[in-house]
Amino acid sequence: MLSEPTVEYAGIPLPEVEIFSNALLSAETTEKVLNALDPIEHIRQINMTGESISKNLNSGPGKGIPNNHSERKVIKVGGKDVELRFQVGAFYIELNVENQEMLDEAVEKIRAACDANMPRGFSLTVGRYSKYRKTLRDYK
């Protein structure tokens, strides 16, 4: 189960856009997609999921030696360094919008950004996919 929400509760469950890629993305493509999403307004946060890549080998006779996976690296997003620990397969984009028009506009911009940068295709859905406020489990 997911731990605490990644950002503070906005007061209402804001809509989220799920971009589910048809292929697992390389670090280079992830960087391109994130930089294309960066200037879009009303994006409150972007979470990514994918297949975990360990820094070192965690079992077997080579336990402890560096993994040297080409897709596990630091990428630049909007001038900031982001350390990728996954081969990214999906983006969850939370939108800070107030009405349907604002939502539609933002979704179209997100779709255009993904169309331009994800040649293997993706599916886009709008809903609420992740935890947005603390629940009983988070008070220990």
Next chain:
Amino acid sequence: MTAYKRQFYPGNSTPAKNRRRVMDPKVKLKKLRDVSMDDVVRIMGHRNPGEDYKSIHPPIEEGKEPDCPIRKLVEPIEGAKKGDRIRYIQFTDSVYFAPISPYQRAWMYLSRYRGLDTGTLSGRQIIEMRERDLEKLAKEMIDNETFDPALTGIRGATVHGHACRLDENGLMFDAWQRYVWDKDKKEVVYVKDQVAIPLDRKISVGKPASMADLKKRTTIFRADGVDMRDDKEVTAYGLRIHKLRTLGGYQPFNVKDV
């Protein structure tokens, strides 16, 4: 009474026919590539090429075996004669129309070879065998049509990836990246051995097959390929076993009219 003729697998769909093909020891599987024996040994990582085989018991010819009727009956395989260690190779097969899947690997191995132990898991299949025999078998398995460079992985540990989406080059996900895509040659190249220890030099295993070709070659039933339910005979066979097992437990022969 005529001798029973092995039938291998029911059905008339492509995957069913392919299943019969791989299981039938009389069918010679097509050889699609030639990875040298030294490179196969390097990928497996149990010994260095050219190194002597380590042994765990003296050669059988020395005659220190106990008097045993089974030992007299069974001809030992070469590695057993020499007292080789048991080593392994493990293949991971993607669900995206890999040429074969783990369960059929078990059927194929046991139908075609002697002296091996194999274990099936959802995405991978291990073969344990005497070292020198294993090397020969591993070479055959890497060279023949049941191996696809992009959708079959040689992975001793951290095998995760068979049910993951493929990456942008069409390769099955590997958290340890044992093989990489060579952009210029359009080939898959191994850079680490099966437990991800870096190799001294890259080993090419050739070009991946096209999806259209794989769909013809695969033994995998899939809703977006050939659905198992569309093959009536295969469905009936599955249901029959299910029914016999449910009603009969360990005495399916006592269940009538199924």
